[in-house]
Amino acid sequence: MIYATNLYKSALKAKDFGVQIKEIKLDFNKVLDYADELVQNGIQGNEKQIALYKNIDYIKKNGHCLSEKSVEVENEVYSGSNMLISTGTFPRIPPIEGINEIDYLTHENIFNLKKLPKSILFVGGGFISLEFANAFNTFGSKVYII
DSSP states (O other): OHHHHHHHHHHHHGGGGTOOOSOOOOOHHHHHHHHHHHHHHHHHHHHHHHHTOTTOOOOOSOOEEEETTEEEETTEEEEOSSOOOOOOOOOOOOOOTTGGGSOOOOTTTGGGOSSOOSEEEESSOSHHHHHHHHHHHHHTOEEEEO
16 A cells, blocks of 8 residues: 555656646555555465475464473474564454444455545554555545544
């Protein structure tokens, strides 16, 4: 989405550089579809790339820490001099009264939007929220971050 945001900004400023663009039109659904496809292909591509390395064991299963230097995954113990925990991102839904009574968005389902909202509220100012906030603001939504 950031690339699309930058392209859109550049198109809007093109006239400042002597480039005339007759009509600048945003296809919000196409932007979301493209961004979602990049995410999905990126995940699959990374997994395929990792499989090519001889010195990397990629275990995509649940496990638990045994010590500072070892983990157990399905009765198999893996050890290393250092451990990096990189579990991915999962939306943490805050305990806001009434939250379960509305259809709220997360970074997992925001790509299902059918049109650009007039306004959008982000609860949390982490990097994912800020990336989406930047894109929505650039495309014309009024953005609130709490």
